[in-house]
Amino acid sequence: MAPSKEELERRRIVGVELERVSNVTSTDFPGHYPGEDHSWNLNDFKKKFKIDIHKANDLDYEFDLIGVDASVANAFRRILISEVPTLAIETVFVHNNTSIVQDEVLAQRLGLVPLRGDKKGFQQLRWRKKSSDEPAAEATDFNTVVMTLKVACTRNHATPATETDPHKLYFNSSVYARDIKFAPQGRQSSWFSGAGEIRPVNPDILLAKLRPGQEIDLEIHCVLGIGQDHAKFSPVATASYRLLPSIKIKQPITGKDAEKFVNCFPKGVAEVRKDKAGENTAVVVNPRKDTVSREVLRHDEFKGKVELGRIRDHFIFSIESTGMYNSDELFLQAVQILKKKCTDFQEKLMES
Amino acid sequence: MADHDETLPDAPEYATSNVAGSELSDDEPLDLTHENNAKIIMLGTATDDDSCASFQFENEDHTLGNALRWIIMKNPQVEFCGYSIPHPSEPKMNMRIQTYGEITAKDALIKGLADLRDLCDVVTDKFIAEKQRFLAEKQRSA
Secondary structure (H helix, E strand, O other): OOOOHHHHHHHHEEEEOOOOEEOOOOOOOOOOOOOOOOOOOHHHHHHHOEEEEEEEEOOEEEEEEEOOOHHHHHHHHHHHHHOOOEEEEEEEEEEEEOOOOOHHHHHHHHHOOOEEOOHHHHOOOOOOOOOOOOOOOOOOOOOOEEEEEEEEOEEOOOOOOOOOOHHHHEEOOEEEHHHEEEOOOOOHHHHOOHHHOOEEOOOOOEEEEOOOOOEEEEEEEEEEEOOOOOHHHOOEEEEEEEEEEEEEEOOOOEHHHHHHHHHOOOOOOEEEEEOOOOOEEEEEOOHHHOOOOOHHHHOHHHOOOEEEEEEEEEEEEEEEEOOOOOHHHHHHHHHHHHHHHHHHHHHHHHHO | OHHHOOOOOOOOHHHHHHHOOOOOOOOOOOOOOOOOOOOEEEEOOOOOOOOEEEEEEEOOOHHHHHHHHHHHHOOOOEEEEEEEOOOOOOOEEEEEEEEOOOOOHHHHHHHHHHHHHHHHHHHHHHHHHHHHHHHHHHHHHO
């Protein structure tokens, strides 16, 4: 007893009405509809599941995940934000800091600087475990990356007395992320060499300002960590999804109303076209661009003529990386991390 | 001033054995630790026939909890599956599974984990395939 096409379509859409949402929970479970089989079937999933990439820049991906439940899409999103490991500055040893930025403020600022380097080199690195009941793990070339920041500001005597721009008046009046220098330890010099050297993703991040006589001299230790521990370890600037909007015109909207209808949506969502009888009619062109503002539902002339909604299993996923990994690599890593959780628990359960 | 500091010692030998002979391809995602630190216990609320049981996952949250709940509920032999995080400052996730009695709750959990793992493989394959298709198309149009 297979459900009709209309029924399947109805189940796929989360309704967005003027003051409420409808049909919110997924019902694709065995036993929910009499006579229908909704049990997990890998082959069916392989057939139905689809990925469509819309934008693929190194650090900025947008793609559609079609045919998964929100719980799975949300697991990927959560892992991207808080469980993909990255390298970040964890400890700062201050040898000298006579700038006006206090040690702890400077250290906190440094921690948030995203780092990059040879990706294969990162695969050599291991966790540096810190646990309350064990003594802190020894720092080795496998778990700690050392960097230095040593900048002193001096006066530039070649400038005329009337000069007021600090960049010309002084040398090193501003300390930037590019001044952080990698100091490879042990085997690190072979893992991170040349273009693969560990360095800040963006060299132009302003860290502090100096005036003549002031100096910053630090030793910086970076470790691997995850976003759950501190946001500085999060590999993404944003990882988010939204559901694809759906706009259904139930009755033709023509003439002046058509124009008004189009203006209820962002540009490119709907258009006025001539129908077969030569009358101006509103058509939906690209619901993807819609923000689901519900403006169209506020006007009486469209009452009963239009239905707004979102497609339950169509996720528009967007991942912006901070730069250590590319966005596509991050997504694949997130999937692997979820898989590893499953295999690990399965193994443990089989043992017990 | 920096020369007063000790340089980092090299790692002991055991660490090197992890790395030896690892040929890494570009597509291979990172796996920073091969260790299995997963901790799970069965809570003492199981029925005699083991068709109903609660499990406690350590260091897990909604990420695994909700996805696993969904896939276990997809199993027609399972009557009920739900999860909760009893206290926000304890990194623990509890999951309750009740089956109709044909399988044990533990079997249902193992099947759920296996199904979720298969799902991950499908997602990985499709993503890699789609990326190649997209890049090839981009190259053709450029």
